Amino acid sequence: MTNSESKNFGLSEEQFSRLLEQLHQGDETLFEHAFLQHFSDCRNYLEREDGVKEDLAYDATMDAFLAFREYLGRGKIGYGNLRFLLTRMARQCLYKRLGKERDVSMESAQIPEPLAEEELEESSLETLQEGWRLLDQKCQRLLRKIFYAAIPMVQIARQEGRKETAVRKQKERCVQKLRGVMAGTN
Amino acid sequence: MTEKFSDPNLDPQEEDKIIGAFVRRQAREKLRERWAGVLEKDFGVQRTPSKKKGVVLFDRTTKIRRVILGVVAAAAVALILIFAVPRLTAPNLNTLTAELMLEPPVSSFRSGAVVTTIDSLRDLAASLVAGKNFGEAVKTMRLATVESEVTSPDRLYHGYVELNAGNESAAAQIFREIMNNDPLYRTHATFYLALSLLRSGNDGEGKELLRSIRKEDGKKFFDKAARLLKAR
Numbered sequence: 001m002t003n004s005e006s007k008n009f010g011l012s013e014e015q016f017s018r019l020l021e022q023l024h025q026g027d028e029t030l031f032e033h034a035f036l037q038h039f040s041d042c043r044n045y046l047e048r049e050d051g052v053k054e055d056l057a058y059d060a061t062m063d064a065f066l067a068f069r070e071y072l073g074r075g076k077i078g079y080g081n082l083r084f085l086l087t088r089m090a091r092q093c094l095y096k097r098l099g100k101e102r103d104v105s106m107e108s109a110q111i112p113e114p115l116a117e118e119e120l121e122e123s124s125l126e127t128l129q130e131g132w133r134l135l136d137q138k139c140q141r142l143l144r145k146i147f148y149a150a151i152p153m154v155q156i157a158r159q160e161g162r163k164e165t166a167v168r169k170q171k172e173r174c175v176q177k178l179r180g181v182m183a184g185t186n
Numbered sequence: 187m188t189e190k191f192s193d194p195n196l197d198p199q200e201e202d203k204i205i206g207a208f209v210r211r212q213a214r215e216k217l218r219e220r221w222a223g224v225l226e227k228d229f230g231v232q233r234t235p236s237k238k239k240g241v242v243l244f245d246r247t248t249k250i251r252r253v254i255l256g257v258v259a260a261a262a263v264a265l266i267l268i269f270a271v272p273r274l275t276a277p278n279l280n281t282l283t284a285e286l287m288l289e290p291p292v293s294s295f296r297s298g299a300v301v302t303t304i305d306s307l308r309d310l311a312a313s314l315v316a317g318k319n320f321g322e323a324v325k326t327m328r329l330a331t332v333e334s335e336v337t338s339p340d341r342l343y344h345g346y347v348e349l350n351a352g353n354e355s356a357a358a359q360i361f362r363e364i365m366n367n368d369p370l371y372r373t374h375a376t377f378y379l380a381l382s383l384l385r386s387g388n389d390g391e392g393k394e395l396l397r398s399i400r401k402e403d404g405k406k407f408f409d410k411a412a413r414l415l416k417a418r
Contacts, residue, residue, distance in 0.1 A: 001369040010369035040231045053236040080282035128208045
């Protein structure tokens with residue numbers, strides 16, 4: 001393994017590009033294969049460095065892996081020193097769980113800014129979940145591609161052999177359906 | 187917030203913010219659950235809830251007692267296993283390798299949404315393997331591995347069908363190449379190379395490779411390697 005691959009979880013630059021392509025197609029296989037094997041190293045690192053219990057270290061590591069996957073999908077993380085970055089993100093997630101202030105020294109790791117999220121109240125969340133459960137699979141898949149995988153609509157159109165306007169219209173229909181389904185459950 | 191979302195005149199950007207936040211939350215929860223399962227099954231990593239404070243003293247005494255009893259019991263069992271139960275109960279190596287080599291090295295290696303030529307070949311190979319037609323599967327995977335989009339999982343699968351078609355040398359060559367060149371699939375390739383060598387009678391190198399697989403490389407292969415090393 002080269003030094004570069006070692007810093008990047010054994011991935012060559014080519015494999016990293018392939019991983020990103022797969023994520024854009026909604027395929028988690030290579031990501032899970034490449035990264036989950038390092039989960040326990042990351043968790044052990046947090047336990048050792050910050051003296052926290054196993055379950056807290058596990059949860060913070062899981063938070064970091066989830067965020068890492070999202071940032072990769074959105075193109076916010078590039079090939080270089082993925083191992084260092086993920087470890088720093090894990091500590092950041094741990095501090096967040098502990099309610100501590102973010103350590104200034106971590107700024108140098110160039111951790112992407114967390115996504116600014118709308119606050120979802122518990123009662124609203126329940127209604128949305130019920131509405132989502134009643135939404136058809138095609139709509140769920142499309143909305144996940146757009147909002148979670150952050151795949152641009154033009155790319156979704158290309159993947160599915162359709163026009164971008166058709167994808168856009170489908171998205172609007174799905175949102176209307178979700179509204180309709182929620183109105184029925186409220 | 188749901189009242190806000192129900193408003194048909196809601197600004198599209200606001201609408202996207204709400205849906206986006208919800209969809210991402212759903213997706214994360216689903217992935218969290220899925221990865222917890224994969225971590226436990228493939229890597230032996232579990233989330234162990236920590237004990238509450240206030241019962242530490244009682245727990246410590248009980249713990250020490252339990253540890254001592256555990257050590258004594260383990261020593262007794264070890265002695266019995268070493269002296270009283272010979273390797274007659276160990277599984278047969280040949281039978282075990284035949285069983286383990288039937289398990290494919292990778293579960294999924296499709297490209298994704300768009301079907302490519304190599305995808306068609308992968309699908310064909312998988313259906314031939316399902317029908318235990320390894321001979322034809324070999325021909326199919328030989329075609330697949332000359333395609334430009336060929337991946338290491340494809341090569342692993344090629345080696346796997348060669349092995350099950352009785353072509354141990356060809357399989358060994360494929361797995362050795364992956365083992366030496368792709369750190370991401372090194373453990374898979376090491377295990378299947380070991381199987382190929384054991385099947386062709388090269389027990390020495392085969393077992394050495396099995397011993398080189400560590401628990402950190404993946405519980406699944408570590409456990410399988412351990413089973414093979416115990417077999418006679």
